[in-house]
Amino acid sequence: MNFPKVLIQNRKVYTENSVPGSKVYGEMLIKIKGIEFREWNPFRSKLAAALLNGMKNMPIKPKTNVLYLGAAEGTTASHVSDIVGKDSIVLCVDFAPRVMRKLIEVSEERVNMIPVMGDANKPEQYEEYTGGIKFDIVYEDVAQPNQVEILKKNCDKYLKKDGFALLALKARSVDSTRHPDKIYRQIKQELKEVGFEIIEQINIDRFEKAHMFYVLKFK
Ligand SMILES: C[S@@+](CC[C@H](N)C(=O)[O-])C[C@H]1O[C@@H](n2cnc3c(N)ncnc32)[C@H](O)[C@@H]1O
Numbered sequence: 001m002n003f004p005k006v007l008i009q010n011r012k013v014y015t016e017n018s019v020p021g022s023k024v025y026g027e028m029l030i031k032i033k034g035i036e037f038r039e040w041n042p043f044r045s046k047l048a049a050a051l052l053n054g055m056k057n058m059p060i061k062p063k064t065n066v067l068y069l070g071a072a073e074g075t076t077a078s079h080v081s082d083i084v085g086k087d088s089i090v091l092c093v094d095f096a097p098r099v100m101r102k103l104i105e106v107s108e109e110r111v112n113m114i115p116v117m118g119d120a121n122k123p124e125q126y127e128e129y130t131g132g133i134k135f136d137i138v139y140e141d142v143a144q145p146n147q148v149e150i151l152k153k154n155c156d157k158y159l160k161k162d163g164f165a166l167l168a169l170k171a172r173s174v175d176s177t178r179h180p181d182k183i184y185r186q187i188k189q190e191l192k193e194v195g196f197e198i199i200e201q202i203n204i205d206r207f208e209k210a211h212m213f214y215v216l217k218f219k
Pocket residue numbers: 044045046069070071072073074075076077093094095096099118119120121141142143144
């Protein structure tokens with residue numbers, strides 16, 4: 001399946017490069033019918049892994065605004081930036097000083113990416129960078145024990161009505177002693193209890209051990 005600005009072929013996934021000629025993490029660039037695409041590494045990005053594992057509902061599309069929690073060095077966020085286009089924003093939040101330099105460097109070239117140092121547990125910390133908008137998508141990849149709680153807090157404050165949440169869940173961050181399947185059952189329950197509806201869940205274990213990727217609606 002292909003989605004706008006996303007190309008999936010021969011078991012590889014690509015995004016149309018919004019900054020032709022420029023690479024973010026050493027990825028391959030290819031040209032098809034005069035359009036340049038960047039290869040999207042599923043071992044470096046859980047969203048690419050989910051797409052290659054057959055994800056059917058892809059709410060990130062051109063002209064959507066994305067709040068990205070746990071942006072790290074901007075690997076996945078740069079592909080999200082390619083997809084949403086220059087008229088949208090990808091607000092990239094991370095609390096680790098060590099990733100900021102690279103995240104800022106990537107954001108200098110990609111004008112729709114806004115790097116912010118902040119704690120996703122405290123959504124009010126980055127309110128001033130949102131420009132007062134609500135987001136079409138809240139994307140979370142923070143590898144924390146309270147991943148669901150963090151997602152709910154941010155969706156309560158920043159997700160548009162009818163928006164989507166995307167969650168890359170690392171089972172071992174929730175509890176490293178229990179089998180991932182038990183964690184997934186627990187998370188399913190937790191998500192339901194706090195008001196999320198699971199639209200789709202994609203096991204991405206073959207790319208990232210003990211990870212599940214969720215497409216969610218909120219309330
Ligand atoms: C697995 S990495 C994210 C990789 C990235 N999403 C990608 O695909 O390119 C998890 C990131 O979440 C960040 N993180 C963890 N807890 C956080 C929190 N409470 N607030 C903000 N960032 C957090 C970490 O600093 C780390 O950079």
